Amino acid sequence: MTGTISTLTRFSEDVPANLPPPEQIVALCKEAGYNRHGIPFIGPFGAVLAWFKYGPHVTLDEAFTQVWVARHLNAKPEDGVKVPQVFMAFTSPHPACTIGFIIMEYIAAPDCTSGDYERVAQAVNTLIRIKAPNSVPGPIGGGAVVHSFFPEWTSGIRYKTSKELQSHLNQILKINKDNKRVSFEAEGLYLCPVDINPGHFKKLEDGRIVVLDFRATCFLPESFIAYAMQKPVHKFKQMVAKYVNYPASNNVEAMAVASGYLVYYGRSNIGLPTNVLRRMRR
Structure with missing residues (x-):
């Protein structure tokens, strides 16, 4: 360096x-x-x-x-x-x-442990109620989406709207001759924490929880919150999800299938909408 x-x-x-x-x-x-x-x-x-x-x-x-x-x-x-x-x-x-x-800022407090899943769930319930400041999916500033839906947890792509994100997922399904489809048209963009493990949270003496990590925390359609809660990889996240009041979604299974296709291809740029491809080539 x-x-x-x-x-x-x-x-x-x-x-x-x-x-x-x-x-x-x-x-x-x-x-x-x-x-x-x-x-x-x-x-x-x-x-x-x-x-x-x-x-x-x-x-x-x-x-x-x-x-x-x-x-x-x-x-x-x-x-x-x-x-x-x-x-x-x-x-x-x-x-x-x-x-x-x-x-x-350094906050002097102990990390949460594997037994603190209910307290962490309370924090997650607060986080997922935070509405996006605009209509652009992703982190503040409109960068690539970081979420467990994508291989390596990153889209590598900047979406300008939820419609672009929806079109991408549906095109992934279409080119693989799958009849399932997703729709995010009625959904708002909310904060979606994905990488939920005890080391990313601290507990204060007054009962508050400190949230430390925001790499895999983007503003996304609510179905991505449901996907993260219903498709957890680790035991701690599974326990947390039981206490999170996340919005129900009919898109989760279609999203899981689309995610599987991306894993199969090993990249996230399969089935990109034409307008996204044009923007990337400029």
Whole structure:
């Protein structure tokens, strides 16, 4: 990794006084190694001043989404969910890939455990009620969708509308001669947390839950929430899903079939609508 910094975005001027500049943050994380998701930054008097999240899967899209959700939820403590404030985010080149960094508030609280599925479900119930600020599926800013529906959990594609997303799924089914179809026309876009595991949540003494990870959290049609809850991979998520009041959907089985076709082909760009293909070729 070099000391080069790109796409630097500062989200807050209210940062710890001793927070190092981005180039030094990169050096500290390089020294700590890449076999972890982040490191605490400890100030001169031994207090943890910030958390440095970093890695090849950390993106600015995640940072922008976390900032938006933090502003939305932290203004309503009665909802029982807190999100760490983001100070800045940036990327830095590495010989193998680009490394993303999100520099955020450190919240001193224990991680949730596998027995905290009901408390995490309460937080998830709050998250899935958050409506999108616009009509563009994906993270804040309109990036690629990150969801377990897609191979490698990413669409690799920016959709401008739910109709484009719907057309893509139906085209996947059509070219594979499957009669099933999905319809998102009556659905709004809501926050859809997918990567639900105990390490992505902390529990505060006052009963609130802290949500830490927003990589696989996008604004999507409500059927994607139902899909995530009905097709969980891990035991903890299965337990959480039992206590989540997610919207019913008739699209889940057709989505599961379409997802299976993408897994078979090993990529997400099968059956793209013509207008999406034209946009990608420009």
